Amino acid sequence: xxxxxxxxxxxxxxxxxxxxxxxxxxxxxxxxxxxxxxxxxxxxxxxxxxxxxxxxxxxxxxxxxxxxxxxxxxxxxxxxxxxxxxxxxxxxxxxxxxxxxxxxxxxxxxxxxxxxxxxxxxxxxxxxxxxxxxxxxxxxxxxxxxx
Numbered sequence: 001x002x003x004x005x006x007x008x009x010x011x012x013x014x015x016x017x018x019x020x021x022x023x024x025x026x027x028x029x030x031x032x033x034x035x036x037x038x039x040x041x042x043x044x045x046x047x048x049x050x051x052x053x054x055x056x057x058x059x060x061x062x063x064x065x066x067x068x069x070x071x072x073x074x075x076x077x078x079x080x081x082x083x084x085x086x087x088x089x090x091x092x093x094x095x096x097x098x099x100x101x102x103x104x105x106x107x108x109x110x111x112x113x114x115x116x117x118x119x120x121x122x123x124x125x126x127x128x129x130x131x132x133x134x135x136x137x138x139x140x141x142x143x144x145x146x147x
Contacts, residue, residue: 017099023083024090037084100144107137 019040027036051057082102089098111134117123124130 013103017095019083020086020090020095020099023087024095027087027091033084033087036087037080040083040087041080097145097147100141104138104141107134 023036023040026039027033030036030039086098086102111126111130113119113121114124115126
């Protein structure tokens, strides 16, 4: 396994916590969670646009875009729901509570997706060790939220 990917995964988790605070502060300035999420996504869109141009990413043909199944377009929708939910909940329940609950939900869904090989994921069966890991994280979430 490439250890660098583990480091990237950890760092993106750190970035997610920072993003929660940044977007929460943005919401206070613009006074609406949807507008804050739109600004957040807009800046991300611009960065990705510049990166795509700089890296000369190929633009798919219109026919290719039309052949994409409807549900494969929902990634942006799910991202928008996630960011907006973070913006709304972090000021009310705190970053630790929100993100620990989010991570627990992500982990439970990921283990199910892996177990059944859904959405194109490689199958990774639910072992005793994976189940124990999930249960420990859920227990950790209970301890974090219990404050």
